[in-house]
Amino acid sequence: MNSIQATIRNLETKKQLNSLRKKGGVPAVIYGGKEKNQNISLSKKEVKLLIEKENFLSNVISLKIDGKDHNVLPREISYDVVSDEPIHLDFLRIVKGSKISLDIPVKFINSEKSPGLKRGGVLNIVRRTVELRCPTENIPNELVVDLENLDIGSSIKISSIKLPENTNPTIQGRDFVIATVAAPTVIKEPEKPAEETAEAGTEGAEGTTETQATEGSSEKSPDESKAKEGDKKAKDGDKKEPEKAPAQKK
Helix, strand or coil: CEEEEEEEECCCCHHHHHHHHHHHHEEEECCCCCCCCEEEEEEEHHHHHHHHHHCCHHEEEEEECCEEEEEEEEEEEEEEECCCCHHHHHHHHCCCCEEEEEEEEEEEECCCHHHHHHHCCCCEEEEEEEEEEEECCCCCEEEEEEECCCCCCCEEEEHCCCCCCCCCCCCCCCCCCEEEEEEECCCCCCCCCCHHHHHHHHHHHHHHHHHHHHHHCCCEEEEEEEEHHHHHHHHHHHHCCCCCCCCCCC
């Protein structure tokens, strides 16, 4: 359980709260149970360290106030729209015997021991968190899903996950799916035998040789082209009509 130092806060006006934030403090409030709401302030540095930790909003925190420990659950964080710094926190007081609904993260283990994933299958995660109704004094940090021995086509449902005592999913009436091991989306074609590949290469080489020979025979040298062009001009000269002799005078 994480622990953080807090002090009682008597500041109420907006100006006073802004002054507290400029000095490196974060105003917060504790509510819930039969006790009155309690205004407190925290160190921004310690708050930021807590927020960076995994599953901050579903982990119970111990607030040390005037030498006493108060177990609380973070419920809401407000951030500055410009600096993105935390400017206010709400904590729910943990009262023994009460229950709360929380989104608990799902953790998958032993993926290397899944036959389906080894054969190229894909873990299709349907729910990364599950909302549970659980006692405030016994909140699970995470739900663990064991992928060992799961083959392609297997599905993990909420009934296959062991939940803490007196803890139930908020979705009732159906055994909903958490994740499945699906078939691979891309199937690799089998490689061709070496003999077929060699034959295909030989046929391709022969075809290329024949094509090059045909193309080479159709090319003409510059001397041949000039000779043919001269023959054509000579033939064209033969086709010209003879000039008429001038008419004799009578």
